[in-house]
Amino acid sequence: MSLPEPERRDTRLDRYVSSYSERTQGMRASAVRALFAVANRPEVVSLAGGMPNIADLPLDVVSQTLSELVLTRGTQAMQYGSGQGEPMIREQICEVMALEGIRAHPDDITVTCGSQQGLDLVTRIFCDPGDVVLAEAPSYVGALGTFGSYQCEVVHVAMDDDGLQPDALRAAAEACIRAGQKPKFLYTIPNFNNPSGITMTMQRREQVLQVCRELDILVVEDNPYGLLTLDSDPVPAIRSLDAEQVIYLGSFSKTFAPGFRLGWVLAPHAVREKLVLAQESATLCPPVFSQFAVSAYLSNHDWKGQIVSFKDMYRSRRDAMLEALREYMPPGTTWTEPKGGFFVWVTLPEGLDSQAMLPRAVTARVAYTPGTAFYADGLGSRNMRLSYCFPTPDRIREGVRRLADVVNREFELHQTFGLDTSPTHRRSVGPGPDLQ
Numbered sequence: 241m242s243l244p245e246p247e248r249r250d251t252r253l254d255r256y257v258s259s260y261s262e263r264t265q266g267m268r269a270s271a272v273r274a275l276f277a278v279a280n281r282p283e284v285v286s287l288a289g290g291m292p293n294i295a296d297l298p299l300d301v302v303s304q305t306l307s308e309l310v311l312t313r314g315t316q317a318m319q320y321g322s323g324q325g326e327p328m329i330r331e332q333i334c335e336v337m338a339l340e341g342i343r344a345h346p347d348d349i350t351v352t353c354g355s356q357q358g359l360d361l362v363t364r365i366f367c368d369p370g371d372v373v374l375a376e377a378p379s380y381v382g383a384l385g386t387f388g389s390y391q392c393e394v395v396h397v398a399m400d401d402d403g404l405q406p407d408a409l410r411a412a413a414e415a416c417i418r419a420g421q422k423p424k425f426l427y428t429i430p431n432f433n434n435p436s437g438i439t440m441t442m443q444r445r446e447q448v449l450q451v452c453r454e455l456d457i458l459v460v461e462d463n464p465y466g467l468l469t470l471d472s473d474p475v476p477a478i479r480s481l482d483a484e485q486v487i488y489l490g491s492f493s494k495t496f497a498p499g500f501r502l503g504w505v506l507a508p509h510a511v512r513e514k515l516v517l518a519q520e521s522a523t524l525c526p527p528v529f530s531q532f533a534v535s536a537y538l539s540n541h542d543w544k545g546q547i548v549s550f551k552d553m554y555r556s557r558r559d560a561m562l563e564a565l566r567e568y569m570p571p572g573t574t575w576t577e578p579k580g581g582f583f584v585w586v587t588l589p590e591g592l593d594s595q596a597m598l599p600r601a602v603t604a605r606v607a608y609t610p611g612t613a614f615y616a617d618g619l620g621s622r623n624m625r626l627s628y629c630f631p632t633p634d635r636i637r638e639g640v641r642r643l644a645d646v647v648n649r650e651f652e653l654h655q656t657f658g659l660d661t662s663p664t665h666r667r668s669v670g671p672g673p674d675l676q
């Protein structure tokens with residue numbers, strides 16, 4: 241007997257509205273998530289999402305590896321595992337991190353469900369509601385979401401072309417300390433910052449670390465893109481300079497595939513103990529099957545060679561985007577030139593607002609992420625993040641051409657009528673633009 245299809249019961253009335261925890265007030269739908277719906281439409285060139293292009297992965301090798309895994313060690317791989325993560329993958333993670341100058345012991349690693357969960361666990365063990373977290377301006381929308389969900393206050397610190405500015409960091413941290421709000425940590429993405437594409441120079445890494453040591457502020461270094469350098473060797477990680485002051489977050493999402501949801505946190509020993517407790521209470525253990533699968537992939541496949549081929553592919557996309565920006569964008573528009581990672585950060589001419597412009601861009605069949613998504617304090621309205629990771633070079637060129645047409649039209653309107661297209665001061669992590 242077949243059961244009738246369940247009816248979907250949509251209602252805008254939420255009978256639990258008075259029952260939710262205060263924490264949910266800080267949870268907002270991210271602009272990026274709303275944009276994924278648009279990105280899926282084939283006629284739109286999406287320069288919005290940050291999906292890695294994994295089409296070049298050797299699927300035959302992966303498939304063979306997974307099938308062997310199930311046949312030979314399936315009962316172990318599909319069983320519960322250790323809250324800290326399996327020993328063999330923790331050892332291999334140490335080899336991966338050695339490529340960026342990090343010497344670490346597998347015992348100091350906690351495996352996580354992506355580095356996003358690493359961020360969540362770190363925030364969970366350090367932050368109470370109202371605590372201050374320092375973060376680059378701009379910063380990763382997913383991190384701002386996590387900090388918001390733990391009711392943290394984010395204080396942004398200015399960057400320039402060399403990364404986070406040590407003087408601005410000191411000033412911001414000291415102002416917080418004077419106000420009785422010592423920051424719990426500095427959150428930084430030193431390599432190819434998401435969204436700005438900026439890389440912190442070695443000198444800056446040392447200076448930033450020095451400020452944090454002097455003021456006794458923990459550094460949380462988030463580095464999912466570090467091995468995707470497009471022009472030179474990786475800059476040594478901040479963690480390679482100090483094992484006690486720095487918590488390091490890593491991920492296999494960009495160097496292998498995000499679907500396994502495998503990342504890690506490398507932390508000083510005492511912090512690691514707290515992280516494992518937090519991991520156990522969150523998930524019992526990180527996904528064992530993913531750990532076995534990634535471990536087998538690393539053992540059976542030339543994963544370093546795969547990273548080289550990913551880099552060649554991303555380099556041609558980055559170059560296509562930069563060339564198209566130079567060719568099509570109107571004067572007064574500037575952008576960063578990333579040395580790796582996935583993103584270019586565009587600054588529009590004075591008076592233009594990227595969030596207000598987005599529906600017009602989507603109508604012109606191109607999407608991007610408005611800059612306001614990457615600030616917790618309402619800034620970024622003249623900025624947008626363009627991703628070159630997913631579309632082909634030809635699609636990227638076409639997308640930038642369409643986008644430049646929209647910017648040109650806005651610019652002309654602004655020049656002719658002096659319209660301020662940025663009438664409101666928006667909060668950065670607010671609900672995504674309604675693109676439907």
Ligand SMILES: Cc1ncc(COP(=O)(O)O)c(C=O)c1O
Binds near residue numbers: 357380464503
């Ligand atoms: C800076 C940064 N941190 C963390 C993440 C989350 O990555 P994961 O897939 O490892 O959870 C991302 C994903 O785009 C990111 O850009």
